[in-house]
Amino acid sequence: MEFAEVLRRRRMVRDYDPDQPVPPEVRERLLAHALRAPSAGFSQGWAFLVLESAAERDAFWSATTTAGAPDAWLTRMRRAPLLVVPFSDRSAYLERYAEPDKGWTDRDPAAVAARWPVPYWDVDTGMASLLMLLTAVDEGLGACFFGVPGDRVGALRAAFGVPERFSPVGCVSVGYPGDADRRSPSLRRGRRGVDEVVHRGRWSGTDAH
Template identity: 30%
Template sequence: MTTSTALAQAAPFSTDERDAVYKAIHTRRDVRDQFLPDPVPNEVLRKLLEAAHHAPSVGLSQPWNFIVIRAQQDRDRVWRAFQAANAEAAEMFEGTRRDTYRALKLEGIRKAPVNICVTCDRSRGGKVVLGRTHNPNMDVYSTVCAIQNLWLAARAEGIGMGWVSIFHDADLREILGIPERIEIVGYLCLGYVDELYDRPELEVKGWSRRLPLEDVIFDGKWQGEA
């Protein structure tokens, strides 16, 4: 008796398909301010979430959930929580660095028509999850993969996305009703944009720069600082 196994062909993409993948990767940007008010159609949002849901996950546990926030009053509450944390963050920098930080426009929460809070349910899959036995953080890493899938799909659809990380965890839990056992991984702002920076915004505005690839590749063993 033979057992048939469904296998997909692993042939390379066509040249145009490969170019499209790399274009999405290299032109993806963290959008902070330049969102348009145009609504994101439900069918497009569904496609983006479907892309996120097709991310790899440890033990096929799929630990993510996506809380979609559209109502202006809800986004305003989240923005106020962000503003409080952002004021605290500014005080952690000094001199011109603080001034540069304060000059960055971070209005995505209120301007983007769709916000998504991405969470990780660390109990999904049970106490012992294949692939997580010796690294308990693999479920969180899997959830980050889902966010990256969503980000690249959004870029392909002409939708900008920003990842907001300046929050007190407890504030988001209260506003969105997230239980303590659930890990908050990312708060995302999505909306159409009419233009994107040709380089990361923080590079354009002098905050940092992309490191040369050669500086982050080690051959065979660790070669950085001990």
């Protein structure tokens, strides 16, 4: 598939065929492509939790959702045969940038906050997640990136033995689209055009506030 076509087709898929697993070779390409993402200082401060068996996936949903009957969204999402949870590792970046070619040895929280006003460990892991989404499209599958509620992160770590230093940036569900897949009503807002969001040479428009 041409890259432009992959971009055109990319969307969040929220329902999956539970009877069609993701082929192992496709799963491995998803993960290998994620590792091609850029990272500050080539720190590569990411890790990926792969959940495929019914028991593993049930444990994920139990840890990250509240008790009670699932709503329509959760019912459809739980059909995904593959879940990949991308984690960022802040310490990997602090350690990398303390090396001689960088020299940021001060680990004081104020110094760290000043040097990293944008948490690149999360940004880079997010870019790795996007490569998985694009790979899924190229392989003829559907995928969705969604968040892990902040108050459920501890339960997620406990369920799968995740060390404290790793933080989930979200989860990528992957599978073949199901019959109930539908486009999000949010898309009715329309895609913003280039002229609305691109500022050439100087900020322009009426959104300066």
